[in-house]
Amino acid sequence: EAQVTQNPRYLITVTGKKLTVTCSQNMNHEYMSWYRQDPGLGLRQIYYSMNVEVTDKGDVPEGYKVSRKEKRNFPLILESPSPNQTSLYFCASSLSQDRAEQYFGPGTRLTVT
C-alpha cells in the first residue's frame, strides 16, 4: 500500500531533550516536506526536500533540523525542544515538481513540557 508513515504518533517529552520524528514514504517520491499544524494557523511549512541531500527552509524552520540521506526517509530533529514546539506535525511527499499534489502522513502529536 502506497503510504507515508510517521513515528511516533504521540510523544510527550521535556524541554531540552533531543528527539527525532521519523518519516518514510514507499512511493519513490522526490519531494518531501514537514509541516506543523496549530489551531487557527493552518499548516505551516518547516522544511522541505526536493531530492536526496537537497533541503531548504520553509516558513518556520527555527528550532528544527532535517536530513535527506535516502530518498524514502526524511526525519525531523528537534535538538532542544521547547514548549512552543508543542504541536501536531505532518510529513508529506509528492512525486515531482510537476506532480505536486502531496500525500500526507497520519501526524505526530508532540507535547513538550
Added chain:
Amino acid sequence: AQSVTQLGSHVSVSEGALVLLRCNYSSSVPPYLFWYVQYPNQGLQLLLKYTTGATLVKGINGFEAEFKKSETSFHLTKPSAHMSDAAEYFCAVRALTTDSWGKFQFGAGTQVVVTP
C-alpha cells in the same frame, strides 16, 4: 511572497444545501492551487488541484473549484452537502518561481459542520 486567505473559519450548512468555501491567494505569478480535506484525527487528503488548463476542476466526493485569475480566487463548491462532508478544509498554494517551487502555503482552514 505568496499568501493564502480562507474566508470564514467555521461554516455551517444544512444537509442537501450548497457548500461554498472561499480561498483567495496573493502571488506575483499564478501558482498551483490545491484543496485538501482533514477528517478528525487524520492526515490531509487531496480533494482537487489546479495547475494549468481548464479553470474549473473537479475533484473527489462531488467537489469542484474554479480558478479565477482576475479575482485571485479558488473557491470550493459542492452542490449538495452530505453529513460525511463534515471536516476541516484547507486551501494551499505552491509557488512557481524556480527558486522556491518547493514552498507551500496553507490557509488557516475552514471547519464545515453539516446539520440534518
